[in-house]
Amino acid sequence: MNKSLTNIAISLGVVLGFFALVMFVLGAGEAQEGALFNFSVDQATVGLRFLFVVIGLLIAFAVYYVTKENSAWEVGTRQVVWMAIGAALYAVFSWLFNGTVFVVPSVSQVAIRPAVAIPMFFGYAFGPVVGFFTGAVGNMFGDALTGFGLSPQWSIGNGLIGFIAGCWMLFKDRKQSMNTVLYVSGGLVVLTALLYFLNRNQPNMLFFDPDNNIFGDAAISIFAGLSIVVGFILILAVRFGFASNENVATAVMWGMLGNILGLGFAAISDIWINGYTLAVAVVGEFLPAAGPNLIFAAILVPLLVGAYASVQRQSGR
């Protein structure tokens, strides 16, 4: 077994050990009244739940093993510099457009935060490792610059945006991969939109309205709630409008999947971290973040892909 394969196997083993500790040791206890952390796990089904953790890790290992020869996983000088540039750009843009430096007015509860196009573009252009670093480290520095403090699960979620955006490199047939992405994303969009209609009075946890002095407690507007559908339609328009330009279509499609899965991961993890219900996590957190991001992706990512293609043509690299 080579060194990197051993390292991956050890890392996954550590993760499995951590889950075992949480589920079988901490999870066996009753939740304390008023305790900040609740790790209690229904012990009747804990074996089955743990089996799913094992299956998930095996899938992750299998994906790595099958694609380990793929150049997408290479980290050389270029990737190191691109990682740093992506993360620094994402941090600077996140800081500037988080509503404290440049206050760009919101449109129907949708704040204009275009920075998310950076991990999507860097993931698409330079691979999943660069994308992950750009999203995760960029988000961490962006939060630190603002003084918000860090939210590790949202940093990982942002990292996943870039990571998944770069996963198109693992597929031989781009068109087929885009069709798969389309079906998966479409299914998730319909599911979350349905959750919105069932929970229309949920507060928008991410929205700050300076005019009305409301932070995190205004009921989600219909536009914010359905922005994921609007974004999905825009992405489809770009996908088929640029049918002849596979680069743009690939970038927006995989960026969309990364956005949905990455922010979905972060929002769902708040069920355990912040004690939210599924409705609050999905309708209150996921939709107001992921929906607008799709709109930004549909507009800004094609601009970046086009400009980068020109640079590549000029430089020959």
Added chain:
Amino acid sequence: MLVAWKYRKRRSIIQWFDPRAWLTFYGCFFMSILGFWDFRFLMFFFAITMIVLFNSGVTWKEMRRAFLFIIVFVFFFSILTFLTGRGGSEVYTVEHTIRDFKASFSIFGWTPTLKITVERAFYAVSQFVRIGSIAIMTILIPYSLNPALYGITFKGLGLNDKFAYAMDLTMRFIPTFGRDFQLTVDAQRARGYELEKLSGGLIEQVRKMGPIFVPVTIHAIIGSEDIIDAMDLRAFGVGPRTWIDVLMRDTKDRILIGFGVAIFIISLALGFMGYGKFWVPEVLLKLAGG
């Protein structure tokens, strides 16, 4: 330049320690404070923050701008929470009213009212202390850590050479891209573009960000070729990397790490036992008739 790391060598408690030890302590401090809303526990963290701040060697003149931003930001959010009562609903459910102010006039049928409750007031204070402590501890780092040591510090924290160097470059690029952004904004302003006055619907507004967003990003990518060439010429990544600076960890660093880890473990234990939740002094509740 929007962001500048104003590091210099100074008599500082932060620089007295090994950067790895300080970052480990900072990580423990940060993860620990997140577990508390109880003002009494938060004051412990605030006391640490004040000790660090007043022994950081960073002068008021140096950090005035950053500090004013933090103060205005934290104060604004705390006051906002106090006035609206929003945001604290996750940590308290019952409110004890101290006083209700009602305006003698109405605007389109709406009468402005201000309800002062013990919980709102204390939540605002707790929020101020909590966010203020995190922000101050964070903002001191770029003033105190030598940029030349970023790479070796992250390497010493367990990252491999490539990722440690990427973290190093990230921290160095942030001020540069901040400056590039400002230059681009200024150049576009000279042509009549106003970022603060974007008009049109959402899609139109996002599209209009292109003239700022694209040049800064593409300029950064083009500029990266020079750095890549320079690194390739020095055979970056060919073999194990050697670092010019060597960090030495001694007893005081181990004590600091131990202190940070102890705080973190105790905080976790207190959280499991149900301590650290939002707290209001009994005296105030009695004053409010609770």
